[in-house]
Amino acid sequence: MQAAGLTEAIKTFVRETCQQPENAFGAAFFEQHILVVRDYGLKLAEVLSADPEVVTLAAYLHDLAAVQDFQAVSGIVQPPFRKSVRREANGRD
Secondary structure, eight states: OOHHHHHHHHHHHHHHHHTSTTOTTOTTHIIIIIHHHHHHHHHHHHHHTOOHHHHHHHHHHTTHHHHHOHHHHHTTSOHHHHHHHHHHHTTOO
């Protein structure tokens, strides 16, 4: 399979996985998060001379485990860490 075909197959798989009722993030997660991560990643790839194919694949796959089984991976990142990340994202320490 050519690289473009593989990337498209992975994109389709991730999109379909996001549309499953087991996805705790909801069906719109693919469009509202995965594709946004891909788009920002591609902008960074251009600036940093990174391989856009690798960046695209990483964007598609980066949250797949959580989409497939959020309960199994939600305990990996403990709540205090998640709270600190949210505070930092909102400009608070």
